[in-house]
Amino acid sequence: MDFKNFELIYKENRHEIKDKQAIESKLKEIIGENNVSTKDIDILAYTKDTTLLAFNWVIEGKIAGLPDFITWPETVDQISEILKLANKEKIPVIPFAEGSGVVGGAIPIHGGIIVDMKKFNKILDINDKNLTVTAQTGINGMNLERYLNAKGYTAGHIPQSLYISSLGGWIAHRAAGQFSTKYGKIEDIVLGMEIILPQGEIINFKTIPRASTGPQLDKLFIGAEGTLGIVTKATLKIWPYPEKRALISYAFPTIENSFEAISQILRVQIYPGVIRIYDQFETERHFPDVEQAKDKVMVIFVCEGNSKLVDLEESITREKCENNLGVECGEHPVEHWFETRFRVTETSMLPTYKIVFDTLEVASLWENAPVIYHSVLESMDKVKGNLIITAHVSHFYPNGVGIYFSFGGVPPKEKSDLEFYQECWDTTIKAVLDAGGSIAHHHGIGINRSHWMEDEWGKSMKVMRDIKNLLDPNNILNPGKIYVNTWKRGEN
Amino acid sequence: MGVFETLKKYKWMVPLIEKADRITKSTLLKNFRLKKKNFYPEGEYKADIDNLIKCMLCPNMCRFDCGILQASQSETMSPGYKARIGYYLSIGKIDPTKEENKDFIDLMYKCTNEESCKVWCPFDFSVVSLLETVRDDLNDKGLMPDYCKQQIDKLNKTNTIEDYNIYETYKEKGIDNIETDGNDEVYYYIGCEMMKFPEVVKANIEILKKAGIKFSTNLKKRVCCGGPAFNIRDFETGKKFAGKNKELIKETGAKIVVSDCPGCVLTLTDRYNKAGIDIEVKVVHIVEYINHLISNDKLKFEKEIPEEFKKITIHDPCLISRNLNDTTSIREILNKISGLKIVEPIYNKEYVHCCGWSGTVHWADKEIAIREAYNRVKELKETGANVFLTACPLCELGLGYGIEENEKDKYKILDISELLMKLI
Numbered sequence: 022m023d024f025k026n027f028e029l030i031y032k033e034n035r036h037e038i039k040d041k042q043a044i045e046s047k048l049k050e051i052i053g054e055n056n057v058s059t060k061d062i063d064i065l066a067y068t069k070d071t072t073l074l075a076f077n078w079v080i081e082g083k084i085a086g087l088p089d090f091i092t093w094p095e096t097v098d099q100i101s102e103i104l105k106l107a108n109k110e111k112i113p114v115i116p117f118a119e120g121s122g123v124v125g126g127a128i129p130i131h132g133g134i135i136v137d138m139k140k141f142n143k144i145l146d147i148n149d150k151n152l153t154v155t156a157q158t159g160i161n162g163m164n165l166e167r168y169l170n171a172k173g174y175t176a177g178h179i180p181q182s183l184y185i186s187s188l189g190g191w192i193a194h195r196a197a198g199q200f201s202t203k204y205g206k207i208e209d210i211v212l213g214m215e216i217i218l219p220q221g222e223i224i225n226f227k228t229i230p231r232a233s234t235g236p237q238l239d240k241l242f243i244g245a246e247g248t249l250g251i252v253t254k255a256t257l258k259i260w261p262y263p264e265k266r267a268l269i270s271y272a273f274p275t276i277e278n279s280f281e282a283i284s285q286i287l288r289v290q291i292y293p294g295v296i297r298i299y300d301q302f303e304t305e306r307h308f309p310d311v312e313q314a315k316d317k318v319m320v321i322f323v324c325e326g327n328s329k330l331v332d333l334e335e336s337i338t339r340e341k342c343e344n345n346l347g348v349e350c351g352e353h354p355v356e357h358w359f360e361t362r363f364r365v366t367e368t369s370m371l372p373t374y375k376i377v378f379d380t381l382e383v384a385s386l387w388e389n390a391p392v393i394y395h396s397v398l399e400s401m402d403k404v405k406g407n408l409i410i411t412a413h414v415s416h417f418y419p420n421g422v423g424i425y426f427s428f429g430g431v432p433p434k435e436k437s438d439l440e441f442y443q444e445c446w447d448t449t450i451k452a453v454l455d456a457g458g459s460i461a462h463h464h465g466i467g468i469n470r471s472h473w474m475e476d477e478w479g480k481s482m483k484v485m486r487d488i489k490n491l492l493d494p495n496n497i498l499n500p501g502k503i504y505v506n507t508w509k510r511g512e513n
Numbered sequence: 514m515g516v517f518e519t520l521k522k523y524k525w526m527v528p529l530i531e532k533a534d535r536i537t538k539s540t541l542l543k544n545f546r547l548k549k550k551n552f553y554p555e556g557e558y559k560a561d562i563d564n565l566i567k568c569m570l571c572p573n574m575c576r577f578d579c580g581i582l583q584a585s586q587s588e589t590m591s592p593g594y595k596a597r598i599g600y601y602l603s604i605g606k607i608d609p610t611k612e613e614n615k616d617f618i619d620l621m622y623k624c625t626n627e628e629s630c631k632v633w634c635p636f637d638f639s640v641v642s643l644l645e646t647v648r649d650d651l652n653d654k655g656l657m658p659d660y661c662k663q664q665i666d667k668l669n670k671t672n673t674i675e676d677y678n679i680y681e682t683y684k685e686k687g688i689d690n691i692e693t694d695g696n697d698e699v700y701y702y703i704g705c706e707m708m709k710f711p712e713v714v715k716a717n718i719e720i721l722k723k724a725g726i727k728f729s730t731n732l733k734k735r736v737c738c739g740g741p742a743f744n745i746r747d748f749e750t751g752k753k754f755a756g757k758n759k760e761l762i763k764e765t766g767a768k769i770v771v772s773d774c775p776g777c778v779l780t781l782t783d784r785y786n787k788a789g790i791d792i793e794v795k796v797v798h799i800v801e802y803i804n805h806l807i808s809n810d811k812l813k814f815e816k817e818i819p820e821e822f823k824k825i826t827i828h829d830p831c832l833i834s835r836n837l838n839d840t841t842s843i844r845e846i847l848n849k850i851s852g853l854k855i856v857e858p859i860y861n862k863e864y865v866h867c868c869g870w871s872g873t874v875h876w877a878d879k880e881i882a883i884r885e886a887y888n889r890v891k892e893l894k895e896t897g898a899n900v901f902l903t904a905c906p907l908c909e910l911g912l913g914y915g916i917e918e919n920e921k922d923k924y925k926i927l928d929i930s931e932l933l934m935k936l937i
Contacts, residue, residue: 022607022614062598062616066588076570079597080552082606093586120588121572139586159586163577171859184574184633306525363574364635366522369567373552375544406537409529431540 022061028083030439031130031468031507036113038089038132044110048092048134051102056093063091067135070120070127071185072469073379074442077372088115088129095140097253101221104251107134107497108220114497116247118159118187122194123379124467126246130501138189141253144168153212153228155256158189174259177204177294180463184363192252194465195244199362202287202417203294203325204260206463208243215254216242219493228256241488246465247499249492263294263325267335268355270321271347272314276300277391279318280414280422282345284387287419291337295323297358300394302411303427308357313348320347321355371429377438378409378429381449381469384459386421390414393456397426400452404445406430416462423462443508446470472506553604559649560603567636568596568643575630575640580867581623581874584885592630592640595620599647609656618656619877621647625885626744626872627831632863641872648746660876661745668750672736672757673705680735686711689718693729693765699802700767700794701728702781704774705737706906713906716930717773717799723937724811729765736761740780744873748788755790762792770796773930775832775905776871783836798833800904800929804842807849814850814936821925822932824854826898828889828912829865830905838863843904843929850936856896866892868903868911875911886915894924901926 038044041059048057058064068084069075075085089112094100107114113133120127129135138159146155147169154176156165162183169175178198180186190196192214197206204210213228226239242250273279279298286293297320299307304319311319320342324334339349371378385393394412401410407430416423426449432441450460450473460470460477475482486504489496501507530538544551553562573593576582582590598617601607607617624641631639651657657665664674671678680703683690688711693700701721703714721728739754758781762770770792772778781796806812827843834840840862847855860866869875869885890912893901901912901924912926 022611022617026606060616061613062620063587063589065598066591066594071572079569080566080600082601091587117588119576137586137588139588142586161577164583168859182572184577185572302525302529309525363633365572365574366567366635368572369570369636370523372570373548373566374541375551376541405534406540408533408537408541409526431537431544433536433540 022065024061024064024084024087026082029087030078030083031086031128031501034131035087036111036131036133038110038112041089044106044112045090047106048090048103051106052092052094052099056095058091059089064088067091067117067120067129067137070122070125071182072123072125072128073368074377074438076368077375077377077438080372085125086129087132088135089132090134091137092134093137093140097215097217097223100136100217100251100253101223103134103136104217104219104497105221108495111495112497113500115499116189116193116251118189119161119185121182121186121190122465122467124464124469126194126465126467126499126502128468130468130507136251138187138251138253141189145254147172147174147259152259153256154259155213155228155254156188157254158187158192158252160188162186162188162191169259170262173262175262176210176257176259178207178210178257181362181365188255189252192243192255193246195463197416197423197463199415200294200323202296203292208240210257211243211255212258213256214239214242214252216250216252218250219495219498244465246467246502248489248503249498251498265325265328265331267324267331268321268352269324269335269338270319270350270352270354271342272304272311272317272319272350273345273347274317276318276394278345278347279320280387280390282342282347283320283417285341285345286338287417289337290419291334293322293324293334293338295321296415296417297321298414300412302409303413306411308354311350311354313350314354317348319350319354321358323355375438376429376431377442377445378427379442379445380425380427381446382423382425382462382464383450383453384421384423384462385453385457389457390422390424393453393458394424396456397449397452400448401426401428401445404430404448406433406436406441407445466503468502468507471503472508474503558603559646559653560599561643561646562600562603564636564638565596565600565603565643565647568638568640569593569600571635574635575633578629578633578864580625580627580629580869580885580888581881584869584881584888589620590623590881595624595640596643599644602647603650609651609654618651618658621651622658622661622873622877623881624872625867625869625874625882627867628835629831629864629867631835645746652746657745657747658877661873664741664745664876665747665750668737668739668742668754674737674741675705679705679708680732682708683732686714688714688732689730690732691718691729692733693731695764695766697727697729697765697767698769699726699728700762700765700770701730702770702772702777702796703730703732703735704772704777704906706776706910707773710906710909710928713773713909713928713930716928716934719934720803720812720930720937724806726806728767728771731761731765734761738777738780740776740784743780743784743788751784752788752790755785755788759790759792762794768794769802770794771799771802772796773799773906775830775837776907779832779836798837798839798904800833800846801839801842803930803933804846807846812937816936818850818852819935822900822927822935823852824856824898825900825902825927825932826856826858826893826896827861828858828868828893828901828903828908829862830903830908831865831867832871832905832907834863834865846929846933847902856898858892858896860892868908868915870907870911870914882911883914886911888915890915890924899924902929902932903927904929
């Protein structure tokens, strides 16, 4: 097959490999004949992640990035050897597992070697006494969670991407699940890790509930998006499967009322597993049949765990909602959410109409949250071609929130789909920064946000780059992400 | 999702779109109008483009439960990617006539038909149902892979899926051939794959005799149901076998056809119907029929269960649990056996993982099929039971491949009829 038949999106600064056959032979020596491929059918399979714009590219016959080799290592030593070879030959290495990232983190924009982690899919140990599970990081999230469920546990990490993401991907992108208000985000859940550094050295962070042993170096790798090392094994917290669930929903006159109610709930240390605020547009979208929620802001809650605690949490949650003008809407909206939360259909429909769309999540302290919400909506309204901007809020802390914005539109004639997409992203992020928010809550940086990192981190970004250079002097691990401006701000 | 549901789902967008400027609205309307022109193939085709597009643009929500993906651990085998390649082959983005693109054609056959994807699909289809429509176009272009042609050749030469007519081996296998007198109550329809397991066939014959059923097997006239031809989408061959079977069944006068192979049941019913052929009698799998016999006191368990079979696990054949939607018959029967301990595997009933031996993958890529079998056996071993009870000859074959050579004495794959024979 001729890849020239497919337009390549990220084609600049591709790493040219002089003797591909020699590299292929060396890779085969390391991991065996059957664990390396340069076949077209395999190469094409690894040209994208789940960045939503990539779905438009798929139907238009475009590919995001083009790798040179696909590898499926089975041991940490094999990964270590691949990295040593890549350093010697200065070839990019891109860790890949389920490819569910939505910011381009796993797109091989400079070509190179894909290290597919899928064969690292074993659950190694469940420890009831310590309440931990140890697993290899290529394991699919749903396959980990449903195995735990069958044994009477949950890890409590249930992102919408559960069916299509991996443990390694969660760690790489510093993920957060739908039940995170109770169980925490991935950085709260991971207790220990095995990591292979860019030059092939294998290091371990032992499993411990907490330690005072100097700076917590392990945290550096949670959210590093495969740029500082490849995480091969992790130990997570687990919990007994909840014995009771309370499903609660209230409709509020304004988003500010809903913020206030939830802030008051968390202030007294009530942590419902799930809290989700839908702005008026999203309330109409998801709950058109709920009369009490017409033109209002729907909020759903799931309290779960020990029966007595759930009863108490439910009672306080209801009290705070009613104190803030909430109108009770029953269990049905929450049941509807449970039924539909993994039934994603938009990606299958919108690209066929050349609609460019996406969701992006940002973080904010309580005091800035209403400003961020309104200013993003206002700014996005001005983007030519944009049709839709809505929001929901799905991650909460006593101190603030994570807000999700969804946009969709058709690029105007003078812009490509990528240029329009970049404009929508940049407009949102600029509005968030101007209002005092953070540019990403739990999807990570990847390609889409790397050019905003200086604004987000300020001078600390230099320290981050120094660390990257120290660990990965040849810049072979997942280049083009986090530390460099792959997208050029303002030029598109 | 139907048109009405789609419109309802996107109704909330209308006020937002109404606010848009004239040029944006007009671009959007144009995109709606030109959807087919922009993205559908020209000329005549059989590929289900609508659903191939939906599948390839889905974030692959079924991927975690795709047995082939789990066996291969390669993105290349993911369901959404298969749909994407099916789409590219259909629109000519990848030219199927070029020898260098043979791998892409082969991918259209690397599926077990297990349909676990359908359980999770937001659009309620199985990926194989889409791939089959791509196979239709490939067949029309004369691009059927050689390993499929070989199966069709066997069917045409021997009337079965073997190099020889496997039904003719009944004597040497000690299987009783019961000829019809044209007035049967039941026609026991033995699958050609089940002829590889004569002990199961003999057990079924004894069970039907014990229950006092008037039945025949008519082995001298038997031919394959044609299932493999329907999988390959050679409808001409499939219909030829359907015609032969219709005649054969009619000859017996039976009001009900009972088969030991769920693949045969599915072919005689669903696949024949879709090909426009109605055999006009009820067709059931033998597990359902035996459950009916037990419930009507026609069969009784009179003997104690042997020690070695007291603890078993169930491997639900996916063709029974997901295609025939029956996960209760086998359990209702087993729950009536005193002294039997059933240890369910984690993935069971409609969530069962396939043995690897259904569909076309074991022809297209036997190594992956064996790895899928190995994965399933691993799950069954985790139950702690050494007896794997099933009710499908393909599962017996697949699970057999999944057990390591040095463990063949430790684990036993047993058809439910073989167990029942020891008790009645």
